[in-house]
Amino acid sequence: MIQKKICLLGGFAVGKTSLIRRFVAGAFSEQYQTTIGVTIEKKTLLAGDQDVTLMIWDLYGEDDFQKMRESYLRGSSGYILVADGMRRTTLDTAEALHQLAQSTLGPVPFVLIVNKADQLTEWEIDEATLARLRHNGWLVFTGSAKTGDGVSELFLRLTQTMLDAA
Amino acid sequence: MNQPRSSNQPPSTETTASPQLRQEWAELRTLLLAPEQTQLTELRDRIDQTEIDARSVGNVLAEAIALRGKQDERLTAALTPHVQTALTSSVRRTPHVIAEAIAPIMGPAIRQAIVHALQGMMQSFNQTIDHSLSLKGLAWRIEAWRTGRPFAEVVLLHTLRFRVEQLFLIHRDTGLLLHHVASDTAVIHDQQLVSGMLTAIQAFVQDTFNTQRGQTLNTLEVGECRLLIEQGSQAILACVVRGTAPGYLRAQVQQTLESIQLDYADAFAAFDGNPSGFDATHDRLMECIQTQYDTPRTTISPMTWATFALIFFAIAFWSWTSYQSNQRWQRMAQNIRAMPGIVVTTLERDGHSITLEGLRDPLAAHPEELLAEEGIPREHINAHWTPFYSLDPQFVGERATLLLHPPETATLHYNDGRLTASGTAQENWAIHARQVAALLPGIHEYRDEDLRVVSRADLIAQLNRTSFSFESGSSTLSEQELSKLAPVQRLLEDLRQSARVASGGARIVVEVIGDADPAGPEIMNFLLATARAHAVLAALGGATAYPPLTLSASVEPTSLTGQKRGGTASTPNARRRTTLLVTIKQAVSHSDSAP
Numbered sequence: 001m002i003q004k005k006i007c008l009l010g011g012f013a014v015g016k017t018s019l020i021r022r023f024v025a026g027a028f029s030e031q032y033q034t035t036i037g038v039t040i041e042k043k044t045l046l047a048g049d050q051d052v053t054l055m056i057w058d059l060y061g062e063d064d065f066q067k068m069r070e071s072y073l074r075g076s077s078g079y080i081l082v083a084d085g086m087r088r089t090t091l092d093t094a095e096a097l098h099q100l101a102q103s104t105l106g107p108v109p110f111v112l113i114v115n116k117a118d119q120l121t122e123w124e125i126d127e128a129t130l131a132r133l134r135h136n137g138w139l140v141f142t143g144s145a146k147t148g149d150g151v152s153e154l155f156l157r158l159t160q161t162m163l164d165a166a
Numbered sequence: 167m168n169q170p171r172s173s174n175q176p177p178s179t180e181t182t183a184s185p186q187l188r189q190e191w192a193e194l195r196t197l198l199l200a201p202e203q204t205q206l207t208e209l210r211d212r213i214d215q216t217e218i219d220a221r222s223v224g225n226v227l228a229e230a231i232a233l234r235g236k237q238d239e240r241l242t243a244a245l246t247p248h249v250q251t252a253l254t255s256s257v258r259r260t261p262h263v264i265a266e267a268i269a270p271i272m273g274p275a276i277r278q279a280i281v282h283a284l285q286g287m288m289q290s291f292n293q294t295i296d297h298s299l300s301l302k303g304l305a306w307r308i309e310a311w312r313t314g315r316p317f318a319e320v321v322l323l324h325t326l327r328f329r330v331e332q333l334f335l336i337h338r339d340t341g342l343l344l345h346h347v348a349s350d351t352a353v354i355h356d357q358q359l360v361s362g363m364l365t366a367i368q369a370f371v372q373d374t375f376n377t378q379r380g381q382t383l384n385t386l387e388v389g390e391c392r393l394l395i396e397q398g399s400q401a402i403l404a405c406v407v408r409g410t411a412p413g414y415l416r417a418q419v420q421q422t423l424e425s426i427q428l429d430y431a432d433a434f435a436a437f438d439g440n441p442s443g444f445d446a447t448h449d450r451l452m453e454c455i456q457t458q459y460d461t462p463r464t465t466i467s468p469m470t471w472a473t474f475a476l477i478f479f480a481i482a483f484w485s486w487t488s489y490q491s492n493q494r495w496q497r498m499a500q501n502i503r504a505m506p507g508i509v510v511t512t513l514e515r516d517g518h519s520i521t522l523e524g525l526r527d528p529l530a531a532h533p534e535e536l537l538a539e540e541g542i543p544r545e546h547i548n549a550h551w552t553p554f555y556s557l558d559p560q561f562v563g564e565r566a567t568l569l570l571h572p573p574e575t576a577t578l579h580y581n582d583g584r585l586t587a588s589g590t591a592q593e594n595w596a597i598h599a600r601q602v603a604a605l606l607p608g609i610h611e612y613r614d615e616d617l618r619v620v621s622r623a624d625l626i627a628q629l630n631r632t633s634f635s636f637e638s639g640s641s642t643l644s645e646q647e648l649s650k651l652a653p654v655q656r657l658l659e660d661l662r663q664s665a666r667v668a669s670g671g672a673r674i675v676v677e678v679i680g681d682a683d684p685a686g687p688e689i690m691n692f693l694l695a696t697a698r699a700h701a702v703l704a705a706l707g708g709a710t711a712y713p714p715l716t717l718s719a720s721v722e723p724t725s726l727t728g729q730k731r732g733g734t735a736s737t738p739n740a741r742r743r744t745t746l747l748v749t750i751k752q753a754v755s756h757s758d759s760a761p
Contacts, residue, residue, distance in 0.1 A: 002439040003342045040362040049243050055362050071369035075340030166438050
């Protein structure tokens with residue numbers, strides 16, 4: 001069985017922990033709990049014909065007061081950028097974190113998920129922006145930790161990309 | 167084409183036709199059957215080719231598998247489900263084949279596991295026994311009761327010097343777990359998460375405290391649990407230790423990590439997340455799994471000594487008191503059986519209760535009294551006695567005295583079947599005793615030769631003859647006269663005894679009569695006679711000295727000199743005297759006097 005370390009990166013309160021909880025435990029909580037430091041979860045999934053155990057590092061959301069510790073990123077085989085569709089600035093944070101991750105890890109696979117698709121009408125991020133990112137070679141997903149839409153696909157796609165890159 | 171022709175079919179034109187005709191036939195056949203013929207040819211070629219391919223693949227299959235296996239894990243992944251299915255099918259169909267195949271491996275493994283488990287159990291058992299009697303063990307028992315943990319576990323935790331419970335071999339860059347080993351008793355959580363968190367903590371500490379390169383977190387301590395962390399260039403080896411880790415353990419962990427990094431350099435370089443390449447580190451890591459207990463004490467603890475001494479003294483005390491009690495009981499039983507007038511038929515002791523049964527002379531002492539004097543409460547004594555007459559000399563004589571009731575002046579003495587009466591007694595008592603004594607149990611012979619038998623008439627006659635003489639004009643008894651008092655007193659005593667046993671209500675009166683000679687004035691003589699009577703009465707003990715006898719003093723009138731006693735006038739010397747006059751007076755104012 002192969003193990004892979006991945007990280008979830010994103011701004012404050014974009015739903016990183018909720019995505020992980022949805023993926024690992026199939027649950028969602030409306031109650032917001034901020035992540036202090038880092039928590040680690042584990043999930044085994046079947047990618048192609050191979051069992052892969054993902055060690056998912058849930059890093060605290062970056063904001064003006066807390067900067068990402070590069071040391072937590074070290075050793076990741078890939079990462080997931082998380083943005084909040086209702087806040088345009090979180091996409092900017094995701095892009096900045098992408099730059100940081102690339103400089104730390106090198107060209108490792110990554111995917112972007114714009115979360116909170118269950119409230120699509122309130123989104124500030126438009127399709128054109130996402131199209132631009134796709135055009136730049138990004139794997140862009142939209143989904144919702146609340147409904148579970150796109151969550152499994154997100155992790156599976158990253159896993160397959162990591163296996164292909166290996 | 168090779169089908170047999172029917173018998174009515176015309177002969178083949180091919181054999182009979184000319185070459186031109188044969189050519190035409192061939193052309194016709196080509197025109198009609200060309201596609202089928204082509205397919206037939208291709209099929210024949212494919213069959214031939216398949217046989218050749220199988221043969222050729224078979225020749226290189228082993229080499230091909232080996233080569234593909236070296237490239238990546240896909241061959242393994244592809245074969246794994248089929249091998250699993252085949253193995254499952256084989257086990258279901260012919261289990262004995264698999265059993266026989268793995269028996270050489272499983273046998274020793276099972277034996278080793280059992281031995282290991284038994285050793286652990288025995289060690290734990292010994293520890294528990296060693297500490298079960300000590301003061302420390304008592305405290306641990308309280309702790310076990312308080313925390314709800316088994317006593318053996320508490321003993322194990324306290325007597326443990328140290329125990330290496332788990333080792334995590336972690337890939338340094340990714341924090342992924344490469345291999346994990348643990349002791350049998352360790353509580354194992356998700357080792358992959360633990361591995362990741364250890365790496366995160368390591369990174370957090372390094373970032374937070376901005377440590378220099380090479381300075382890493384190398385120890386975590388929580389309660390009795392300590393985590394030794396050794397960091398190498400490729401891997402981290404984390405060692406979970408319970409108790410106080412000895413100094414050499416860190417060095418051993420360090421050496422183990424270095425040797426693994428050296429021997430598995432290629433595996434580290436090619437690590438892509440698959441930890442199977444590090445499975446072979448298992449034995450090397452297991453060498454670090456060790457347990458060391460406190461050296462068992464060879465001396466016995468003071469508490470144990472005290473306990474043994476207490477038990478010894480308790481047993482000794484119990485034995486001694488039991489012996490004493492038994493001896494005391496034997497002595498009591500012996501004394502009861504030896505009691506005169508007692509015949510014991512049952513003498514039992516059941517715990518605190520004592521049962522006594524038998525025969526008891528009414529004159530004998532009570533055995534219950536004896537037991538009570540020994541401290542046995544009366545409520546614990548059940549006594550049932552049947553009365554009987556004992557022939558013990560002590561009781562025969564006493565019983566004779568009680569039944570015969572001799573007067574105080576007479577004495578009964580019993581010796582060897584003979585009852586002897588002595589002293590003085592009334593005649594009627596002497597006759598009664600003589601009749602009854604022979605009938606009493608235990609008395610074979612009654613003797614009363616020493617018994618002086620007197621009658622009341624004799625006593626009264628002797629007393630009436632008594633007189634005390636005085637000098638002229640004197641009322642004082644001379645020495646000679648005083649010597650007469652004792653016999654008179656004995657007579658009075660006998661009379662008194664006689665009066666006590668007398669019936670009919672008669673009263674005996676002893677009159678002390680004073681007298682004087684006629685010389686001188688009459689009044690003086692009267693006073694002198696009165697004084698003389700009182701002097702004798704006083705010498706005899708007074709008026710009430712012999713109840714129920716009544717003693718009184720009186721004077722013989724001059725005109726009736728001697729008349730009162732029935733005598734005659736006498737000489738003057740004979741009148742200077744005091745005499746006694748005993749009369750019996752009946753209750754109905756009728757008096758009678760003795761002659």
